[in-house]
Amino acid sequence: xxxxxxxxxxxxxxxxxxxxxxxxxxxxxxxxxxxxxxxxxxxxxxxxxxxxxxxxxxxxxxxxxxxxxxxxxxxxxxxxxxxxxxxxxxxxxxxxxxxxxxxxxxxxxxxxxxxxxxxxxxxxxxxxxxxxxxxxxxxxxxxxxxxxxxxxxxxxxxxxxxxxxxxxxxxxxxxxxxxxxxxxxxxxxxxxxxxxxxxxxxxxxxxxxxxxxxxxxxxxxxxxxxxxxxxxxxxxxxxxxxxxxxxxxxxxxxxxxxxxxxxxxxxxxxxxxxxxxxxxxxxxxxxxxxxxxxxxxxxxxxxxxxxxxxxxxxxxxxxxxxxxxxxxxxxxxxxxxxxxxxxxxxxxxxxxxxxxxxxxxxxxxxxxxxxxxxxxxxxxxxxxxxxxxxxxxxxxxxxxxxxxxxxxxxxxxxxxxxxxxxxxxxxxxxxxxxxx
Amino acid sequence: xxxxxxxxxxxxxxxxxxxxxxxxxxxxxxxxxxxxxxxxxxxxxxxxxxxxxxxxxxxxxxxxxxxxxxxxxxxxxxxxxxxxxxxxxxxxxxxxxxxxxxxxxxxxxxxxxxxxxxxxxxxxxxxxxxxxxxxxxxxxxxxxxxxxxxxxxxxxxxxxxxxxxxxxxxxxxxxxxxxxxxxxxxxxxxxxxxxxxxxxxxxxxxxxxxxxxxxxxxxxxxxxxxxxxxxxxxxxxxxxxxxxxxxxxxxxxxxxxxxxxxxxxxxxxxxxxxxxxxxxx
Numbered sequence: 001x002x003x004x005x006x007x008x009x010x011x012x013x014x015x016x017x018x019x020x021x022x023x024x025x026x027x028x029x030x031x032x033x034x035x036x037x038x039x040x041x042x043x044x045x046x047x048x049x050x051x052x053x054x055x056x057x058x059x060x061x062x063x064x065x066x067x068x069x070x071x072x073x074x075x076x077x078x079x080x081x082x083x084x085x086x087x088x089x090x091x092x093x094x095x096x097x098x099x100x101x102x103x104x105x106x107x108x109x110x111x112x113x114x115x116x117x118x119x120x121x122x123x124x125x126x127x128x129x130x131x132x133x134x135x136x137x138x139x140x141x142x143x144x145x146x147x148x149x150x151x152x153x154x155x156x157x158x159x160x161x162x163x164x165x166x167x168x169x170x171x172x173x174x175x176x177x178x179x180x181x182x183x184x185x186x187x188x189x190x191x192x193x194x195x196x197x198x199x200x201x202x203x204x205x206x207x208x209x210x211x212x213x214x215x216x217x218x219x220x221x222x223x224x225x226x227x228x229x230x231x232x233x234x235x236x237x238x239x240x241x242x243x244x245x246x247x248x249x250x251x252x253x254x255x256x257x258x259x260x261x262x263x264x265x266x267x268x269x270x271x272x273x274x275x276x277x278x279x280x281x282x283x284x285x286x287x288x289x290x291x292x293x294x295x296x297x298x299x300x301x302x303x304x305x306x307x308x309x310x311x312x313x314x315x316x317x318x319x320x321x322x323x324x325x326x327x328x329x330x331x332x333x334x335x336x337x338x339x340x341x342x343x344x345x346x347x348x349x350x351x352x353x354x355x356x357x358x359x360x361x362x363x364x365x366x367x368x369x370x371x372x373x374x375x376x377x378x379x380x381x382x383x384x385x386x387x388x389x390x391x392x393x394x395x396x397x398x399x400x401x402x403x404x405x406x407x408x409x410x411x412x413x414x415x416x417x418x419x420x421x422x423x424x425x426x427x428x429x430x431x432x433x434x435x436x
Numbered sequence: 437x438x439x440x441x442x443x444x445x446x447x448x449x450x451x452x453x454x455x456x457x458x459x460x461x462x463x464x465x466x467x468x469x470x471x472x473x474x475x476x477x478x479x480x481x482x483x484x485x486x487x488x489x490x491x492x493x494x495x496x497x498x499x500x501x502x503x504x505x506x507x508x509x510x511x512x513x514x515x516x517x518x519x520x521x522x523x524x525x526x527x528x529x530x531x532x533x534x535x536x537x538x539x540x541x542x543x544x545x546x547x548x549x550x551x552x553x554x555x556x557x558x559x560x561x562x563x564x565x566x567x568x569x570x571x572x573x574x575x576x577x578x579x580x581x582x583x584x585x586x587x588x589x590x591x592x593x594x595x596x597x598x599x600x601x602x603x604x605x606x607x608x609x610x611x612x613x614x615x616x617x618x619x620x621x622x623x624x625x626x627x628x629x630x631x632x633x634x635x636x637x638x639x640x641x642x643x644x645x646x647x648x649x650x651x652x653x654x655x656x657x658x659x660x661x662x663x664x665x666x667x668x669x670x671x672x673x674x675x676x677x678x679x680x681x682x683x684x685x686x687x688x689x690x691x692x693x694x695x696x697x698x699x700x701x702x703x704x705x706x707x708x709x710x711x712x713x714x715x716x717x
Contacts, residue, residue, distance in 0.1 A: 071681050074470050096471040096684070186550070186575075189662045243556050245576035245665050252557060391683035401666040405578055429469070429684075 025059040026316040028323055030085035032062050033069045033306070039340060040064065046336050051326050058319040077102045077311065084314040085323055088307045091126050091135065091431040092390055097309070098129035099428065104310040106133045109321040118328060120375055123347040125434040126304060126386075135307040136324060139345045142290075142300040142371050143198050143383065146265040146275055148257050149287035151178075157263070159289050162296045163202060163230070166264075170239050173263045180239040182254070182262030184247030191249035192397045193384045195231060195240075198266055201301045201381030202293040203227035206436075209382045213433045215425055219418035220411070228403060228410035235404040250274065258282040266291060268303065269371070270342035272364045288363040290370070300374045303383035305343070330354045337368075349376070378436060387431055389424035392417060457697075463690035470686045481691035491692070494663075494670040497582050498699075501671065502650035504586050505593070506643060512590075513597030514639075518627055520598075521605045531602065534595035542592065546659035549588045550575070578668035581661050585669055589656045597642060601635065608634035640710055647703040651696050672696045 035043065043062060051060055063083070065072055070089045076082035077097060086103060088094055097103050110116050110133055116124065119136065127135035145166075147159065155176065160166035170180035185191040200209050204223035211217045212224070234240070241262070247253065251274050256262040258278035265271070272288075279286040290298020308327070310320045326332060328346055330353040336344040338357035341364050348354075351372060356365055374380050384393055396417055402408040424430060464481055468474035485491045516534060520527040537545065554573045556562040561571040574584030608631055616630050632639070654673035657663060663670035663678065672692050680689035 078471065096469050100472040102471070186555075189664055243573075243576075246554070246556050246573045391685060394678060394682040398664065398667060401664055405666045407578070407666050 025057055026319040027059045027061060028085060028314075028316055028319045029061045029063060029083040030323065031065045031069060031073060031083045031087060033065065033087070033089075034067045035064055042336070042339050046332065046339070047327070050332075051323065054326070055319075055322055058316075058322060060323055080313045082311050082313070084311055084316055084320040086309040086311050087138070088135065088309065090304055090386055091137070091307060092386070092388070092393070092429070094127065094135040094307055094309065095129050095429060095431055098132070098134040102312055103134045104312050104314065104317055106136070106310065106321075109310075109324075113321070113325045113328075115325075115328065118349055120347040120349050120372070122302075122375055122378075122380075122434045123304070126432050127307065128432050135309045136328065137304040137347055138306040138308055138327070139304070139343055140347050140371075140375070141269045141303045141305055141342065141345060141383075142367075142380075143194055143266065143268050143303070144298070144300070144367065145289050145291050146254075146257060146267060146271065147287045147289070148260055148263060148284055150284040151260045151263055152287070153285075159287065160292050162292050163294050166292050167234075169263075170234070170237070174238055178260070179241035179256065179262040180264055181234070181241070182252075182256040182265040183240050183249070183267070184244055184253055185249050186246055187248040187250060189401075190385070190397055192400050193393065194268060195234075195266060196228075196396055196400050197301045197303075197381075197383045197385075198291050198299075199227045199231035200224065200384070201299045202291050203230045205293065205295075206299060206301075206381040210433065210436050212421075213382060213387050213430065215422075219421060220414045224414055225410050228400075228413060231400070232403050232410060251278070254278045258284055258286070260284065268342070269345065269364075269367060270305070272341040272361060272367075273343075276341070276361050276364075286361065286363060288367050299381045300371055300379070301381035301383045302375060303386045345371075347375075382433075387433060389421070389429035389431070391429075392420045392424055395420050460690045460693050463687055464694045466687045466690075468686040469684040470680065471684070474687070477687065481687045484688060485691055485695070490667050490670060490675060491672075493667050494672045494675045494692075495695070497669065497671050498651050498653070500582060501586060501653055502647055504583075504590075505646050505650050509590055509594035509597050510639070510642065510646070512594045513601050514632075516594075516598045517601035517605055518631060520602050521631075522623070527602070531599055534598045536595065537592045538596045540592070542655040543659055545592050546588060546656050549591075550660055554584065575661050575669075576665060578666055581665060581669040585656050585660050588660065589653070592656075600638065600642060604635040604638035605631055637714060641707065644703045644707040644710075648700045651699045 032043070048060055048062060051058070069087070070093065073082060073086065073088065074093075077086070077100075082102075086097070088097070094103070106115075106127075110124070115136065120140075123137045123140065124133060126137065127133055145160075151157075152159070155172075157169055157172070158165075160169050173180045183191070183195070204221075204227040208217065208221065208223045212219050212221065247256075253262070253265050253267065254271060254274035255278045257265045258275070259282055265275075275286050275288075290300055293299045308324050310317045310324075314320055328348065330348060330351070333344070333346050333348060333351070334354045334356055337354075338360050341360065345368060351369070371380075384396055388396065399408070399413045399416060403410055403413050421430075463474065465476060465478060466474035467477045467480070516530070520530055551558050553559045554561055554575055556565055556571075556573055559573075561573055564571045572580075574580040574587075612630050612634070613626060616626050621629070652673060653671055654677065657669055657671050657674050658677065661669045663674040672695060676689040676692040676696070679685045679692060
């Protein structure tokens with residue numbers, strides 16, 4: 001055999017072997033949302049490559065579907081041609097999909113992989129429909145108050161411990177020509193609900209929100225009227241600045257805060273990545289605290305960003321479950337959260353085995369630890385995007401602008417919210433609300 | 437046998453136009469979240485729209501939009517096309533310049549205006565503001581949001597009308613224009629009595645298409661304001677989109693789509709009748 005023949009034979013054998021390998025590997029398709037090239041690189045190096053090494057019999061295919069993933073997913077699931085691994089935007093999507101029989105029960109997998117012990121129980125509850133587990137949350141998040149610690153030190157300001165203290169501080173900031181709240185919604189009107197969630201949980205309180213979500217009290221309860229009026233008051237006083245509708249909800253508020261143009265930034269834990277970038281540039285010191293409540297103790301409204309399920313029509317559900325189990329491990333949590341903060345806060349019950357990179361902001365690690373312990377102790381609030389049904393949530397996002405711009409009153413706004421909520425509740429569209 | 441030639445077109449039309457259209461009309465009578473089984477509710481979706489103030493805001497905005505686009509870009513396009521006809525020198529250059537915004541993707545045009553012109557942080561507005569010229573972002577005020585979006589669409593759109601009108605004007609027999617000039621007609625008289633009657637079918641078609649397109653406007657509104665602030669720039673198509681994909685109320689979205697189609701249908705009927713009249717003449 002000549003050298004050329006030997007080389008050709010080797011190449012042919014390699015190609016045949018790889019083709020044979022592909023033919024036997026079970027394909028698991030996962031449609032992922034929008035991701036930048038850097039984020040896609042992280043997914044490749046931290047999910048695809050190690051998963052492939054550990055599971056050579058499974059061919060994981062991650063398909064980036066952009067911002068409109070939820071729309072594509074719904075149509076595809078309806079026609080039975082969706083992905084194996086169903087990645088929904090949140091628990092409110094899970095109930096109708098489970099109701100329509102599009103999702104596979106995960107209880108057997110939960111028992112097999114020990115998810116019932118490794119995942120915080122509240123999140124298992126949120127993934128249930130009629131007592132059956134259909135979804136696991138990919139990430140959980142909370143809203144809090146970022147602040148420019150250097151600016152605070154410079155002006156002798158203290159971190160506010162109550163709503164009253166926060167209002168006094170905001171007044172001082174306004175007098176100093178500093179915007180109290182760095183915030184905007186020009187790219188994403190949904191950002192409005194971050195502030196509604198904060199007002200409902202910090203002024204009315206999580207217990208009241210729970211009662212309303214379970215239908216015990218109406219959304220027109222005086223506690224909610226007071227909360228929305230407080231939010232309206234913050235808007236009228238100029239806490240959100242003049243450019244709320246002009247600046248985006250993503251990097252611009254973080255830049256404002258880091259530059260000292262704004263003193264505080266009510267936002268979610270997903271903002272840690274931008275905070276790290278802009279504070280590194282401005283060389284100022286960032287701070288993060290829970291949003292103060294009327295009583296004084298900070299409130300952590302709980303949110304779930306996305307969920308994992310397995311399609312009822314999946315040809316390889318066992319392999320899809322392996323992918324989920326791979327993600328719900330401390331070995332994955334550490335590297336991913338070190339590189340991509342706020343988006344992969346997987347609800348693991350025990351984070352003691354997690355190792356984070358040294359360059360991660362300590363305030364991020366502390367915030368996540370505080371959130372995990374608050375959730376574990378049942379001390380949490382409710383974000384509207386996680387616990388409200390879709391039409392009520394959409395009404396809340398757009399309706400609050402009408403309150404801010406004096407086109408309606410807090411009472412009328414809440415009456416509309418209540419009517420829509422009652423209708424959706426009757427249709428079984430309210431997501432599972434974990435008992436307090 | 438010859439009728440078989442229409443078969444491919446017929447199949448395409450039935451598959452991608454007739455069936456989805458019929459399904460949309462049917463869905464308007466159902467309550468459906470896009471996931472579970474649809475439930476027949478009769479005229480309830482239309483009844484809900486009747487009492488929905490956002491629907492009326494959206495419809496009013498569509499009517500305002502139609503009025504703006506029936507007048508401003510048509511007048512601008514006609515004027516510029518006539519000027520190019522009179523002063524032929526450089527007309528090719530100006531056609532290219534005027535037409536350029538039309539070929540830029542609407543998403544890019546919208547983002548450029550939003551970020552580089554209107555924004556008080558990164559745009560020209562912000563720059564002027566820093567030099568003491570107070571410039572508000574029109575997209576952020578309920579009274580001006582719709583007009584702020586309309587300006588962007590006008591910038592993008594009027595060049596198309598201009599080029600169409602210019603092409604039509606060039607088809608007007610030169611002898612008629614020359615004869616009018618020999619008779620001592622002024623520029624405005626030539627325009628009024630020779631040029632405009634000469635391109636009347638083109639103007640009629642453009643006006644009717646403008647009505648149809650005005651009720652379909654979506655991209656600029658959705659990218660620039662998403663219908664806000666406080667629903668002030670909501671139009672029927674953004675209402676339909678939000679209903680279907682955010683509220684998971686597909687039946688309501690279908691009902692809104694039927695209303696949009698009704699306006700388009702009226703304009704189409706008007707156009708067909710106008711054409712038939714012309715043939716008779």
